């Protein structure tokens with residue numbers, strides 16, 4: 001079963017990090033670098049988020 005990260009799974013600001021000892025790993029919110037409203041390591045699953053922006057399925061260019 002994949003890790004349940006909620007909105008972060010589809011967010012362009014999210015970075016998935018592997019846990020050094022294996023397991024599901026965790027997610028980092030890159031928006032938190034510039035906006036203090038967001039947590040750098042959000043508590044999962046993220047169900048509601050003002051910063052969520054869907055990652056484009058097809059990358060252009």
Ligand code: SF4
Pocket residue numbers: 007008011012013014015028029030031032038039042046049050051052053
């Ligand atoms: S903006 Fe919200 S949904 Fe996107 S990575 Fe940060 S916490 Fe997750």
